Every structure is written in C-alpha cells, then in structure tokens.
Amino acid sequence: MKKLVLFLFLSVLLASTTYSQEGVKYGKKLTLKEKTPISELFKNPKKYAGKTVQVEGLIVKVCEQRGCWIDIASDKEFEKIRLKVDDGVIVFPLEEKGKNIIAEGVFEELIYTKEDLIEQGEHQAKEYGTKFDPKTITTGKTEYRLKGLGAIVK
C-alpha cells in the first residue's frame, strides 16, 4: 500500500514537471500557424469580426475574482485588447500578470447602447464595491475583444 501511495504521488509530480517546461497551457490547443498583430485587429475590425485569430503580447491585467479575463498589450503603444473566457472553463491566475501570452480566440465586435453601459457600470460598482455615476455615460460605444479559446503563457 505504501508503494502504491508513493507511486501515485511521484507520477503526478513527474507529470507536473513536464507540464511546466512547455509553458502553462490554458483551454484548447493552439491551431493557427500565423499570428495577427493586435493593432491590425483594431485597424480593420470588420475584416476580422467573427474570425478566430492568434495574438501574442504581454498580460497587463487579470480578473481578480475569477480569472475570467485578461488584458493583452498590443504591439502599438497604449493599446490593449481584452481576452474573455467562459467562467470556469479557463481560469487565469493573477501570477500570470506581466508574462507573455500566445492566445487564440474569436474576434468580437460588441455594440453597447447607453442603457447597456449604465447597467454594466452599476453591476460592476456593486460587485467591486466602487462608486458609479450614471451621468458619466452619455453615449453608447463599440468594444472589441477576443473570446478566448486557448492560450500558452510563458
């Protein structure tokens, strides 16, 4: 019995070591051979909307509560894109902030009305215990993001 417990423990340990050498993988295996610069997505959003793309960049923000989204810095200064993943399907730990990522996802164009944004702001304020003034929202907006499918963080 002792040998069985030891064998199980060592097997898991060995598997985890091999795992870490390849970088940390999240979600589905990457399939695309070519990367698309993030700046290119913002430049021609209509061309890429609904298509699966592969991007590379620095993780600059991670969802604190659930690890359900990350912001990836663009190749263009001061620009970034949000990669949103389904809750629980992929979970990004906070430790990944500041590391490089290669990710694949569907490029989405999200159109929000003024009412949508107010509802969103109120929900976020409630969730994070912050203040939100609906008067700050004067118009709707279009947002671009990636619906994350898989990624490798190194």
Next chain:
Amino acid sequence: MHWRKLLRILHRDFGYVAAGLTIIYAISGIAVNHIRDWNPNYKIEKTSLILDSLPKNATQEVITKFVLNAVGETRELKNTYRSSPYELEIFVEGNSILVNYLTKEVKQEKVNSRFFLKETNDLHLNKPKGIWTYVSDIFAVALLFLAISGLFLIKGKNGIKGRGLWLTLIGLVIPLSFWLYYYL
C-alpha cells in the same frame, strides 16, 4: 457474505479514500461560496505613495530602477508596460506597480496566494483539467456510492421506512424548497 456486510466494508473503504478529497472540497466549497465578499485565492494589498521626484528625460529602464529602489522592491522584474503617455506599469514577481509621471503617484498591488486554500480551490473548480477531470469524476461517483450505500448500512428497527425515510426526505426537501423559492 451477507450483502449488508459487504456494503459496510465497501462503504468504509470508499470512505477512507474519499476522506481527503471530501475535506478539500468542503473547505474550498465554503471559500468559493463567498467569492463576492472576499477573494478566496489571493490576499491583495493595495498601497499608494507620492514620490518627491522622478528622473527627468530618463529612459523607461532608468525610471523603472528608480521606482523599484524608491519603494524598496527587490524581487525579480518581469516586464514593463506603458498604459498611457504618462503612466508606466512595472511588473515584479508578486507586485504590480503603477507610476504616474504627472502626479508622481506610485500605486502598488501586492499579491500573495492564500496557502492551501488556493490549491484546494483550484482542484475544486477543476482548474488543472486533464486527468484531474477523471479523478474528480471518480470521486463524484464514489460520493454517490457513499450516499446510497449509507442509506442501507444499518437496518435498524424499521429499515429505511422509519426515521431514516423522514430524514432522507428532509435532505431532499431542503434544496427543492430553495429552488422553488428562487426560481418560481
């Protein structure tokens, strides 16, 4: 061997194997249940200070070294990022530092994972995926076996038809009533 005796032996042995996993799932169950009230995985310490000065016309590298020195941060530098023309983010192992060139304000966000709790939460929410998915599936089946076999372990005076029946029904009525209350 009588079937009830066999059931007791199996229930006991499955119970031994499932004990560790049950404890892990129970602890993290409480932790993630209150995710809106606290962060069950990390302790996040947010602080802010205003520097007297910042190096003028300096490179990003020089400013980074200056700020790290000013806040006494010695851990390994991971990367830097310009989030706006007047902001620089410095990523250090376990710390994110946001520097505002205009106000000279330095905001720090130190992250420490909660020992043991984070690991149990990761397993509970099946973060590792892969083989762990099947391990937890087997565990779920084992729990199912423990629950059902538990009903028949000791016959008692009235078997499952007496007090056992009522207690089992209470266990079923509790979640059912809540479901009806919230969703009907």
